[in-house]
Amino acid sequence: MRFEAHIVPQADRLSAAFEHSITWEDDLWRADPVDVEAIHAPARRKFSELLDAVTKERGSAVQARILLFHGQSGAGKTHLIRALRTSAHRAGKAYFGYAQMTPDVANYADYYLRRLVNSLEKPYDPDEGGESGLARLTNHLVADKAVLDPAALEKLRDAKLSDAQLAKMVLALADQIVAAPKFAGQSLDINIVRALLYLQRSDPRIDQRVRQYLYGRQLTDLSVEAVAALDPNTGEGRAFEIIESLGRLMWTVDRSALVFCIDQVEDLRFFDDPQERFQKAARDLIQIANRVPTSIVLVSCLGDFYGTVRDALAQSYIDRIEKAGPVRLEEARTAEEARLIIAKRLAQDGGNGASTDPSLYFGPQFFEEFSGLSTRRILELAQTRACASRRGRAPAEPRRRRGFISTLAAALGFGGSHAADEAEDAPAIDFRELWERFTAQSEAEIPPTTRGCSTCSPARWRWRARSGAAPSISRMKRLRGRRGPARRRCRLAPRDGLCRRGPRLPVQPADPGRRLQAPARPGCCRP
Numbered sequence: 332m333r334f335e336a337h338i339v340p341q342a343d344r345l346s347a348a349f350e351h352s353i354t355w356e357d358d359l360w361r362a363d364p365v366d367v368e369a370i371h372a373p374a375r376r377k378f379s380e381l382l383d384a385v386t387k388e389r390g391s392a393v394q395a396r397i398l399l400f401h402g403q404s405g406a407g408k409t410h411l412i413r414a415l416r417t418s419a420h421r422a423g424k425a426y427f428g429y430a431q432m433t434p435d436v437a438n439y440a441d442y443y444l445r446r447l448v449n450s451l452e453k454p455y456d457p458d459e460g461g462e463s464g465l466a467r468l469t470n471h472l473v474a475d476k477a478v479l480d481p482a483a484l485e486k487l488r489d490a491k492l493s494d495a496q497l498a499k500m501v502l503a504l505a506d507q508i509v510a511a512p513k514f515a516g517q518s519l520d521i522n523i524v525r526a527l528l529y530l531q532r533s534d535p536r537i538d539q540r541v542r543q544y545l546y547g548r549q550l551t552d553l554s555v556e557a558v559a560a561l562d563p564n565t566g567e568g569r570a571f572e573i574i575e576s577l578g579r580l581m582w583t584v585d586r587s588a589l590v591f592c593i594d595q596v597e598d599l600r601f602f603d604d605p606q607e608r609f610q611k612a613a614r615d616l617i618q619i620a621n622r623v624p625t626s627i628v629l630v631s632c633l634g635d636f637y638g639t640v641r642d643a644l645a646q647s648y649i650d651r652i653e654k655a656g657p658v659r660l661e662e663a664r665t666a667e668e669a670r671l672i673i674a675k676r677l678a679q680d681g682g683n684g685a686s687t688d689p690s691l692y693f694g695p696q697f698f699e700e701f702s703g704l705s706t707r708r709i710l711e712l713a714q715t716r717a718c719a720s721r722r723g724r725a726p727a728e729p730r731r732r733r734g735f736i737s738t739l740a741a742a743l744g745f746g747g748s749h750a751a752d753e754a755e756d757a758p759a760i761d762f763r764e765l766w767e768r769f770t771a772q773s774e775a776e777i778p779p780t781t782r783g784c785s786t787c788s789p790a791r792w793r794w795r796a797r798s799g800a801a802p803s804i805s806r807m808k809r810l811r812g813r814r815g816p817a818r819r820r821c822r823l824a825p826r827d828g829l830c831r832r833g834p835r836l837p838v839q840p841a842d843p844g845r846r847l848q849a850p851a852r853p854g855c856c857r858p
Contacts, residue, residue, distance in 0.1 A: 348676045348677065348679065348717075349673075349676060349710045349711075349713040349714040349717060350710075350714060351365075351710075352706070352707045352710040352711060352714075353707070354407075354409040354410045354413055356429070356431065358413060359409075359412065359413045359416060359427075359429055359453075360416075360453040360454055360457065361457055362417045362421075362457040362458050363410070363413055363414065363417065364679055365672075365675045365676050365679050366410075366413075366414050366417070366675075367668070367671045367672055367675055368414075369667075369668060369671055370407060370411075370664070370668060370671075370672070370706065371407060371411050371660055371661075373658065374400060374411060374658045374660060375411070375414065375415065375418075377398065377655065377656070377658055378398060378415050378627075378629075379418070381393070381395060381396075381398060381627055381655060382419060382424055382425060382588060382590075382627065383424075385588045385625050385626075385627060386424050386425075386586060386587070386588055386625070393624075394654060395654040395655035395656075396620040396626060396627055396628060396651075396654075396655075397616065397617070397620060397627075397628045397629075397630065397651055397652050397654065397655065398627065398628070398629050398630070398655045398658065399630045399632075399637070399652055399653060399655075399657040399658065400629065400630065400631045400632075400657075400658050400660055401631075401632055401633065401634040401637050401657055401658075401659060401660065402633070402634055402659060402660030402661065402662055403633065403634065403662045403705070404633065405662060405705035405706065405707035405708060406660040406661065406662040406705060406706075407660065407705075407706050407707075408594065408631045408632075408660055409594055409595075409631070410706070411631075411660065412429070412592055412594060412629065412631060415427075415590075415629075416429075416457065416590075417457045419590060420455055420456065420457050421457065421458070423585070423587065424586075424587055424588060425587050425588045425589070425590045425627075426451060426455075426464050426468070426581050426585075426587055426588075426589055426590065427450060427464075427590050427591075427592065428443075428446060428447035428450040428451070428589070428590065428591040428592065429446065429450050429591075429592050429594065430442065430443060430446035430447075430591070430592070430593050430594070431593070431594050431595040431598070432593055432594070432595055432596045432598050432599055432612065433595055433598045435602065438570075439611055439612050439615040440568075440570040440571055440574075440615045440618070441547055441570045443570070443574065443591065443615060443616075443619065444545075444546065444547050444570040444573055444574055445546050445547075447574060447577070447591060448465070448542065448545045448546060450464070451463065451464040451465040451468070451577075452464070452465055452542075455467045465527075465530065466530065467585075468527070468577075468580060468581060468584065468585065469527040469528075469530050469531060471584040471585045472508070472524070472527055472580065472584050473508075473528070473531065475511075475513065475584075477511065477512075477513065478507075478508055478511040478513055478514075479504060479507065479508060483500075483504060484531070486500070487500060487501075487504065487528065487531050487532070488531050488532065488533070494556055494557055494559060495559065497529075497532070497560075498558070498559035498560040499560075501525050501528045501529060501560040502525070502560050504528055505521055505524045505525045505528060505560070506521070508524055508528075509521050509524060513583070514583060517579055517583055518579070519576060519579060519580065519583075520572060520573065520575075520576035522544075522561055522562050523545075523573060523576040523577065523580070524580075525560045525561055526541045526544055526545060526558075526561060527580075529541050529558055529560070529561075536557060537557055537558060540554050540557055540558045541558060544558065544561055544564065545573060547564050547569050547570045547573055548564065549563060549564055550563075550564075571618060571619070571622055574589075574619055574622070574623070575619075575622040575623055577589070578619075578622070578623035578625065578626055579623065579625075581625070582625040588625045588626060588627055589623050589625065589626040589627070590626070590627045590628075590629065591616070591619060591626065591627075591628055591629070592628075592629035592630075592631065593612065593616065593628075593629070593630055593631070594631045594632075595631075595632075596609065596612075596630060596631065596632035596633075596636065596637075597632050597633040597636040599612075599636075599640075600636060600639075605636075605639075605640060606639075606640050606643040607643075609640040609643070609644075610640075610643060610644060610645075610648070613630075613644065613648050613652065614648070616628050616630070617648065617651050617652075620651070630652065634659065637657075662705045663702075663703045663704065663705065664701070664702065664703070664704060664705065664706060664709060665702055666699055666701070666702035669697075669701035669702055669704070669709050670697075672706060672709055672710070673693070673697070673701075673709070673713060676710075676713075693713065693716055701713075
């Protein structure tokens, strides 16, 4: 295949188009211009259905309020959270809170509150920026003329008032808001209403003290003078009270849900007690879902980590976490998804005159070549190709696949000079890429039963677990109450389900969407 010469000068810009393969926390607050909605479509649809159910005045009737996303590293979990926040904020249906579980914290309720307030201080609009989520919530609180007199609101914002005069005015307006028919039966925290009214002053001196108050921290005597209308933060459950009040205000004034997400949960394994920490974290998340009927909790973690800590959870916790059904985020992308990912990034860079046809840069077989890899690996491989183009080497043309015998003969020096030349020019095998594609598409299945083999019987395995050694056949007959001849022994491994009487058979990849069944040898106890 002949590649165009004008591609090489654009290689630097092309490489930069695929450089952004990791989503950081500061990326969450902006829309992703290269997001492909077809990626993780079931997870997006599940969240959208849950959000619609909560916001259509059926929040208290929704049983599933916790949604678990799990997948391997590079599957796009954080990127998915970014896409969900973008879609929910564009529709004006939610206020997102985000927390990573990396820090070492003793009280997760306080940590969740601080991260929620920090998230609310980010721009609400993911496209245009502008006002923060906290400012939007405050403006919606005071915008209703039936709740607050516009003249009083203007005085609160612009009038020159001393600290004492401002405190008296905030007290009066907060009482007026809480007593309004619109908020009847909402049980709003009047101190949170006062704190939001203070934000209408747009005074940095006051804003800093209000932020500390919303964090649930105690203010010093000098700080209290500037916000004298706020009562001290006291009580063990104060963090939950503030979160509940904010969540109820979001629903009452904006008909929006509170969505709180924890990410990077697998980082708890770097501590000495990951299971205990996850229990505490899950307990406080469930408490938030209990207190705020219009809330949705998202949990994002590696699948193997959740499988490890799940055994330590109480059954009531498991029922609540998995009520909506854990959503597995598939790591392997199909050929069509790989094409959409590459084409989207080329289209984003198309304003500089670059072509949006991926085959010009990566060859005609690029779809099949990238399929089976994760999104991160696809972008890394695309960037590698772009860097090779920048160094003046066009991507290699597809070679005709040779058989095993001819390849072996060429490597050993047989087959003539032509075979030797082909062996020298043969491209190196990327074993990492092949292994990642294999592990992403393959999964061994534990055999459902071990009936018919005395060695593999449940009684024998229970005895082995207690004693740490395998019992004899005579001992097994006494355990099972049998006096007949011992059955043939079959060394069936509990992990991979392969018979040990003969050579192990390799596990072959199955069709997409199916798990693997280990093949049974003749005479094995496996049916």
